[in-house]
Amino acid sequence: MLSFEELNLITPILNALKTEGYTTPTPIQLQAIPHLLAGSDLLGYAQTGTGKTAAFALPILQYLDHHKKPKSPRKIRALVLAPTRELAAQISDSFHSYGRNLKLSYSAIFGGVGHDRQIQSLSRGVDVLVATPGRLLDFVNKGYINLNSLEFFVLDEADQMFDMGFLPSLKKIVQLLPHKRQTLLFSATMPTDISNLAASILTNPVTVEVTPVASTADKIDQRVIFIEQVNKNALLGELLRDPTITRALVFSRTKHGANRIYEKLKSLKIRCEAIHGNKSQTARQKALEWFRAGHVRVLVATDIASRGIDVDGISHVINYDLPNVPENYIHRIGRTARAGNEGVAISFCNKSERPFLRDIERLVKKKIPGEESSIVASESDKLKKSPDGIQLKRTFLQKPSSDRNHNSSTSFENREQKVEDTSADYRTKKTSQKTTKKPFFSKAFKESGLKSPNGNNGSGKPFKKKRRS
Missing domain, CATH: 3.40.50.300 (P-loop containing nucleotide triphosphate hydrolases)
Structure with a gap:
């Protein structure tokens, strides 16, 4: 050379x-x-x-x-x-x-x-x-x-x-x-x-x-985790507990979403910063400098704000939201596996994001191995540490064996069918659970003859005013 x-x-x-x-x-x-x-x-x-x-x-x-x-x-x-x-x-x-x-x-x-x-x-x-x-x-x-x-x-x-x-x-x-x-x-x-x-x-x-258009780095281990939107915070927090994630870039599709992720990670005592269009230039530069210097382990970013990120040693890129523009997926995951190093790109995908995944797979011309998440959020939106969740984390942070990769590489058509079946079950369950609407007021209240604040007697019908003779 x-x-x-x-x-x-x-x-x-x-x-x-x-x-x-x-x-x-x-x-x-x-x-x-x-x-x-x-x-x-x-x-x-x-x-x-x-x-x-x-x-x-x-x-x-x-x-x-x-x-x-x-x-x-x-x-x-x-x-x-x-x-x-x-x-x-x-x-x-x-x-x-x-x-x-x-x-x-x-x-x-x-x-x-x-x-x-x-x-x-x-x-x-x-x-x-x-x-x-x-x-x-x-x-x-x-x-x-x-x-x-x-x-x-x-x-x-x-x-x-x-x-x-x-x-x-x-x-x-x-x-x-x-x-x-x-x-x-x-x-x-x-x-x-x-x-x-x-x-x-x-x-x-x-x-x-230098590389074919729309191709992705060979040394990037790409995965997708299928998960409900409400459980994404719990999954992200669980993944980031692993010490092998030495420096992570987390992508959100929106500025407000990036802020919410940043606040959640802070509440979990994870050292992080965020950059997006609503941040001042000074704040964005400071966050990037802290991330580059290793003072923070996680940087949360939007697609537009991330275009100046040139940081060595990013071990993981995590797509909290899948991009709705497939080319942005290439830009995102290209932040890892630089200078001959290996890297991991993990994407969270909810039901509404399945079409985005299909567009990405068409662009990169490959099926991205996927796995269903069993991690769920508790009532307080804190982590629910289940054995299944821990196992999922380990699976996605390590390079898969050929057997596991084969088992998790479900075709997109099968994934889509699974979504349709789930939707059908939900519709059937919703229809079977229809019941007669319960009255807002109790029977005792109606029999009392008292008026409610909106002027009815609990039957849903307003009282008729008597005309003065």
Whole structure:
């Protein structure tokens, strides 16, 4: 395998990579860097955790260093767009790390924080700007940013941009860019709208693909646990009691759901933090730093907020809620099994989420082994520690043997049939239990002749008022 030295990177960048502890390029870096150094546009199919940030950052830094411009006034020469604040901050940090030995300036702008500090940074001059679409357009409209000198345009996580409704903003931004530029677009999946956008902004691009689209990491042990929604807290708490879960990322479909999970875990004395759209940028960054440093063992996140999570050593991804967009499943579980390590992805699935599971299995082109949960919540929503529950926990935290995997790999059609049978039994039971509606008031109350507060005598009929003669 080639080394970074064999990719013809300059010494200051090689020294920075050594400082960061990087010795061997990832597949996407091996494929992308030579083409980008040669000046080609690039379309990259890459999931998070593949090393794509370095794949575009290193060639950009090398070009800017080789083609220096007058320091004053320093103008924006490279623009990187990211869908979320966390990802923008992460990319900016990477440019600072890789370019620490170069006389270049880097900055990031995004919403959720005040304008003043970002405006001051821009006024000093910036070579590389990392931005979210909304804050970028805001600053352009206010006259703080001019993109006429741009030489590189990078669109990262393009499919997530589309999911978040940024497509109109992206089209506006593209209209502001110089026609002569080098353009890079990265996406884990390629919806039609993103494919059309790529065709409109890329010129004779080189296509690189590190893994087949919609594939999942081979070293991720994927499981699904079928459970009623009301019992999910109990199951999550039971799973997290196992010490083999050294660092877990728990996904919720909604911001309010993430908050509820966070509060429940806190009540169980489990060290955790949460990040979602309702949290301030400062709070989100602090939570991520604590998780990365190991001060908290569990991070609860939503899909959008999680896009900047680049943390090594995540042993387990737990889908408390299955995503209703199947591509998000790929993004979620890709947070584990990085850098050649193994990982576990456990998904909780209630009856209403079965269609989501079917869509996910179609996308990943495999049946995900499943098992019914026997853990239930008590009246106080505390854990009910049953032998069955403990056994289930052990089963899903360890890599299954081929026999157990075979037994638990029930086909989706059988699972669906089981749901239908259960629903039919419930309807029959509900019909057989119909009884005559009991009167709200007792017989003694009716015979007393007293009036109820709403003016009736307990028969359900109001008293008739007597007319005065």
